[in-house]
Each structure stands twice: as structure tokens, then as C-alpha cells.
Amino acid sequence: MSLRSRLRAASLLLVGAALASPCAASAATLVRLDDIRPEKVHVAGFALDAERELTIETVGYRFSGGRRRDSSAWILNAQSRETVWTAREGEHSRESRRLTKTTDRVTLPAGRYEVYYSGYPQPWEDLRADSVGEVIRGVFTMSFPDRDDEDYEDASRDFYVQVEGEGRPLSAEALMEGQERLRESALLSFAPLKDGRYEARRLSVDAPVELEIYAIGEMNRNAVYDGSWILDTATRERVWTLDYQHSGSAGGASKNRVFRNTVSLPPGDYALFCATDDTHHFGDWNSAPPRDPFFWGITVNLADPAQARHVTLADYEDLPAKDVVLALTGLRDDDHASGGFTLKRPTRLRVYALGEGDDDELADTSWILDADTRETVWEFRGHRSEHAGGASKNRLVDTVIQLPAGNYIAHAVTDGSHATGDWNASPPFDRQRWGLTVSVTDGDRSAVADYDEGEDPAILAQIVGVGDNARERERFQLDRDGRVRVHALGEGESGRMYDYAWIEDDRGRTVWEMTARGSRHAGGVRKNRECDATVDLKQGEYTVHYRSDGSHSCAGWNADPPRDRWGWGVVVRKAD
Structure with missing residues (x-):
């Protein structure tokens, strides 16, 4: 996304970015974000030329029983992307029946900073469900909302965050340019990502390297909806995955998760993937956004910049058409597809299968038969599958098998729900390949021919x-x-x-x-x-x-x- 495009997005998402200017506040005011709109993110920036003590004041919503939500105001270090202050800190006082005021003093070192204010009166996490019970709880929440929601919008007119001290405001353009420099200087970056994205990049490594990974996505304990992973392209094994168990809170909604750590890669060929579903993404959050919304996705740096000579980046096509032996994909409800192929000599094949089920049972599945003996030489097994993104019932098998010379028939079938064109839950990341794809592993199809059982x-x-x-x-x-x-x-x-x-x-x-x-x-x-x-x-x-x-x-x-x-x-x- 170009800077101009990102600024156009900012006019919708960052409605407060242009409010911070010397003309809009007193000489001591670095940032003031007000006229806060519910379910919008407001941001502005400031710079400090030396270590300074700042005064921060914010007014937010006072929920029933005095409870407060951690989705109001915060400050990020624009270079490190670390949170340096949140509205949870400081002294809190009651302004009115529906308003609470926070005042704080904080000392920050020289640098550039981003100030955010976000208001989300109705959490939507319960609507992201993989079970009937969770769906019912979500519908109940939406059908009988807390009375706080009824006057949140009116109260939001009085919300604001103000930062005072000795420094200088940053324009929206300067703020965006600073973020863009971070992405451009990284080894690679897929951020910020919007909806329905499926990105991939090849990494060829000729010596051990240490990657610094900064990844933010959407997930719960059972499923990943926006995520990233690194795959060993030779073994098809994932060597790193952004998942709930190995990530922490990214701020905002509990489903926002972040991984920020070092990952070691030995020499080899790898592919890095980053994917998003159709909801809760940069520019269109359905619940409180993370603290660093502009880096939704993944950004990778080298721990030692000198290791750059050991890493080669290239475009990555996961299943090149020239390598595909058979594709039974795009299956819809109650569908069945089959096809055959002949191997003239023993051949290593990559089997890439997407289906619906769990460890015990599969509703949408696939298998390969020896056409001569009718023996099953490969089948989609739930306990050998991994999560395919989206709903937890989306399953993936990505493996390499060796088959002797012979004739083979493959089948893929679906039941009456959750398939291409009619998903009843969040679809997998690679939704267009729902079904079975078989391809050669070395780019050599000379040993492969078509097989038609009807002409045998x-x-x-x-x-x-x-x-x-x-x-x-x-x-x-x-x-x-x-x-x-x-x-x-x-x-x-x-x-x-x-x-x-x-x-x-x-x-x-x-x-x-x-x-x-x-x-x-x-x-x-x-x-x-x-x-x-x-x-x-x-x-x-x-x-x-x-x-x-x-x-x-x-x-x-x-x-x-x-x-x-x-x-x-x-x-x-x-x-x-």
C-alpha cells in the first residue's frame, strides 16, 4: 500500500490525525484528540528532542459499577512500537455519571511518539464462535446489550486525550512516513493488512540466521483468523506459527494477539505466509483494535544486519500451475470430484488437502487409490492434519509422499455445509483450494501422464x-x-x-x-x-x-x- 493510499485510509480510520497542530491547542499542548467517535481509531504524533516530563489528561467512559475498558487511550514509541503509556495508569476521578478523568505525569526519552484514542462500546468477540453455545451467548449479548451502550455515543462527544510538554507535534504525513520507513528497512513486511489477504514470500537461507519477528493477528484458543507462519518448503513442516499459545495480548479485544521474539532458521528454503479473513482487520475493526493497528500483519528484521548476505528473498508461488498433477478444488456443498494420473516411474508428490472436521471425523475429505489394486495409498486423516485458518474445523494436510509407478485415482467429497461459496463459519486462509491438489515436488512432470479409468x-x-x-x-x-x-x-x-x-x-x-x-x-x-x-x-x-x-x-x-x-x-x- 502506497503512502498516498495509506493516507486515504487514514482519512477514514484516523479521523483525529489532523487535529494535532499548534493552531489547535495552546503552546504547551503537543497533542489533543477530541470529538471522539465510537468504534473509530484516532491518532496523532509528537516528537521530543530530549528527555521530557509530560502531562497526560484523558476523559473516557465510566461504565456501570465503575468498571473501565482498556480501549481508550495509549502512547506508542514510534520507532520501537512499544507501548509507553496507557489510560490504566495515573489517577482516576469521576467527572460525571458517565465520564471518568485520568491525569498522569510521565517522563519519556527523546524520540517520536504516537498517541491513540479508541472507543468500542460493544465487544463482538462472542460472535466469533465455533460452537452452538458460543453463538447463543453472542446472540444474547447483542440482543440484550448493556445499558451502557445506550448513551455511549452521546458521552463520546466529551472524550479526549491531551498531552502537554516541551516538544513538537507531527503531521499525519510525518507519522505515516515514519511507519513506512520502518517497513521499508525491514527484511520484509506484510503490514498493515486489510481483509481477505493471502501473502507469501520465499526466503532462501545459506547460513544460520536469527529473525526478529513482530506479528499481530486475530485468534482465540481454538482457531486463528488472521495469522502468519513460516514453512520449510522441502519438508512442508511449519517451523514457526503465530498462534494463541505462543503469543501475548496485543491490547484491545482479547482476540488481538502479538508475537515479538527471535526465531532461528538453519540453512534451507522457506516460505513466509500472512493471511487475513473477512472481518476485524486494518481499517475496519469489529471490536477494539490492537495497540499497534498500523502493523497488523507481520514485519521481520534480522537480529544481526550483517546476516543479510545469507538471506535471499523472492516471490513465492505455493502451488505453481506447471507442477500440478491433479486439482480437485473449489468444491461446493454435497460435491464429489475425481481424477486420475499415471506415474511412469517412482515419484515424490506433494499432497495439499483442505477439508472440514476434527481429529476424529472428517465431513469433507479426500483420498488417493491405486487404480489397479483399489488400495488406498493416501487418505486425509484428521489426527494428522493441522488448522487451516479460520474456524477450527478447517483442516489442512500438506505433505510429501512417494508413490511407485502405476495408475492412480483421487477423490474429494464434501457434505451439505461449509464449502466453497457457502461457508457456515469462517473459511480457511486458502479457501480457493478447498479439496485436493497433487503436484510434483521438483518441477519435473516427465514421469506423469493423465489416466482415465473409463479408457483403461x-x-x-x-x-x-x-x-x-x-x-x-x-x-x-x-x-x-x-x-x-x-x-x-x-x-x-x-x-x-x-x-x-x-x-x-x-x-x-x-x-x-x-x-x-x-x-x-x-x-x-x-x-x-x-x-x-x-x-x-x-x-x-x-x-x-x-x-x-x-x-x-x-x-x-x-x-x-x-x-x-x-x-x-x-x-x-x-x-x-
Whole structure:
């Protein structure tokens, strides 16, 4: 964001920035912010040429019972971004039924400072919920607000903060230029970020370095809504993450969190990410902002500037189109997508999957099958996933797997809620990739080819994706005696099959049948059964049949589905 653009944003957000000037106050007044508007941030700056003692006076809202909110006035050191004074300090006195006055004297060293005043009468944190109970509590808060809120707006006309002492005021332009210099001198900075941003930058490190990270975001104990992280691009492991457990209060709403510390990186290739959701961000806060709103996002410096020669920055494309083998993404509610690929030799692949669920169960999931054996070679597992940003149920798996040469089929499915275009909670950071993406890790796609199961000459007959009350059949022919491989998925328990397959010859005689005893557990509920059999057949014509009852099928599962839910049915293929 250019300085001019940031100043345009300041005209909306920083409505008090232009109020601090020698013409607007007495000679001893460095800053006075008044005409405070609810749910707006007002800021002005001043500079001290030497250590000075200052007098600070502020008037704010006196809430019922004498309680006060820590979202009124504060002062930042403009260089270090440290808070040097807050309205909690000093002596407090009652001005009226709804006003409280704070007076204080503080000594500050030479430097530049920013003075803020912020008023947020109604906290909104309860509306950011991942459970029904939290939503109900939030609605209750909004439906029956504290009586303080009814006259807060009227009282705000008398709010102000005033700083007196020997120094000089700073214009809004000077204040913004100072912040911009800090960002430009940093190793990198994604700040301040507005809504819906997903930023990334590559860091190539050829010697151990120490990074000084200053990151501010929005989160609670269960989920991160605006956050940052650093990823080892070789292992796909996160080496640092801005999360609730490893951060502290950033001031304002309790969901504002800050990390300010040193992180060590060994030699390697890394990617730094910073993402925001659609609410509570720079320029449009839905509750009290942090103490340093202009650095919402992340700013990184080197602890030792001499280490700059060991770090190379570059643009980073997380999943380059040229590397993508298969993309089943942008899935909507009640959606299913599938696709195939062939590997001509053993290949390392990156699997990037987004879905909905928790450690125990996934509502939106994906998996990869060996097309020849129907065995699951990879599946999205909740306990191996990590938080994908947004609601805590947004889950991510970003891993590297090795697959041998062969044919593969991938599937991705969603349930009836929380998917692309219709999120019922905060979406993940990388929302456009909801589903499954498979890519090569080294940029070499020479070992990869498309695979279409419908054109595979090895498949003799296929009945899959079967629904309720099905009576399906398909004929196939063998030109000579040979061996076939039959893979079937069905439903059975207590020694009886309810959804099952069988093969008849041209005289109607059963030459193979799926039985409970000859099957094994197929994942999910125990009644999901799987059979993988090799059958010797004579030359001739055959018919494969599949029958299902009135429940538990691709038309609707009444219990946990099998691993390969869209393989519900039967596939007959040449064994050789």
C-alpha cells in the first residue's frame, strides 16, 4: 500500500490525525484528540528532542459499577512500537455519571511518539464462535446489550486525550512516513493488512540466521483468523506459527494477539505466509483494535544486519500451475470430484488437502487409490492434519509422499455445509483450494501422464457409485482362458451380505460371489466390507451383478462410510 493510499485510509480510520497542530491547542499542548467517535481509531504524533516530563489528561467512559475498558487511550514509541503509556495508569476521578478523568505525569526519552484514542462500546468477540453455545451467548449479548451502550455515543462527544510538554507535534504525513520507513528497512513486511489477504514470500537461507519477528493477528484458543507462519518448503513442516499459545495480548479485544521474539532458521528454503479473513482487520475493526493497528500483519528484521548476505528473498508461488498433477478444488456443498494420473516411474508428490472436521471425523475429505489394486495409498486423516485458518474445523494436510509407478485415482467429497461459496463459519486462509491438489515436488512432470479409468483396457467391467435398491449388471467377455481380479465393496454383518456382487457365466451359473466370510473390513463402520479376489475363468461371456438394499450406500450413508466410498460396487479387471 502506497503512502498516498495509506493516507486515504487514514482519512477514514484516523479521523483525529489532523487535529494535532499548534493552531489547535495552546503552546504547551503537543497533542489533543477530541470529538471522539465510537468504534473509530484516532491518532496523532509528537516528537521530543530530549528527555521530557509530560502531562497526560484523558476523559473516557465510566461504565456501570465503575468498571473501565482498556480501549481508550495509549502512547506508542514510534520507532520501537512499544507501548509507553496507557489510560490504566495515573489517577482516576469521576467527572460525571458517565465520564471518568485520568491525569498522569510521565517522563519519556527523546524520540517520536504516537498517541491513540479508541472507543468500542460493544465487544463482538462472542460472535466469533465455533460452537452452538458460543453463538447463543453472542446472540444474547447483542440482543440484550448493556445499558451502557445506550448513551455511549452521546458521552463520546466529551472524550479526549491531551498531552502537554516541551516538544513538537507531527503531521499525519510525518507519522505515516515514519511507519513506512520502518517497513521499508525491514527484511520484509506484510503490514498493515486489510481483509481477505493471502501473502507469501520465499526466503532462501545459506547460513544460520536469527529473525526478529513482530506479528499481530486475530485468534482465540481454538482457531486463528488472521495469522502468519513460516514453512520449510522441502519438508512442508511449519517451523514457526503465530498462534494463541505462543503469543501475548496485543491490547484491545482479547482476540488481538502479538508475537515479538527471535526465531532461528538453519540453512534451507522457506516460505513466509500472512493471511487475513473477512472481518476485524486494518481499517475496519469489529471490536477494539490492537495497540499497534498500523502493523497488523507481520514485519521481520534480522537480529544481526550483517546476516543479510545469507538471506535471499523472492516471490513465492505455493502451488505453481506447471507442477500440478491433479486439482480437485473449489468444491461446493454435497460435491464429489475425481481424477486420475499415471506415474511412469517412482515419484515424490506433494499432497495439499483442505477439508472440514476434527481429529476424529472428517465431513469433507479426500483420498488417493491405486487404480489397479483399489488400495488406498493416501487418505486425509484428521489426527494428522493441522488448522487451516479460520474456524477450527478447517483442516489442512500438506505433505510429501512417494508413490511407485502405476495408475492412480483421487477423490474429494464434501457434505451439505461449509464449502466453497457457502461457508457456515469462517473459511480457511486458502479457501480457493478447498479439496485436493497433487503436484510434483521438483518441477519435473516427465514421469506423469493423465489416466482415465473409463479408457483403461485392463478393466473388463465396472459398477461403482451404487445407490439404494440397486439391481445393476454389466457384461464382459474373455477371448481366452485367464485370470481376473475382482474388487468389491458392500454392506454385511452377522454373516449376511446386504449390498454385494457376484459373477455369472453365460449359462447363469454363479462362478464367484462376495460373501461376509470372504471379505474384510473396508474402513468406517464395521459393516463396510471389502473383497479383493483373483478368479480363474474360462473363455466366454460373463455378467457381473451388483445388488443393494434400501440404506447405506452412495445415495446416503447411515453410518461411517468406507475409505473408498465412491468405489461402492464392483470392478473386474484383467489380472495379468
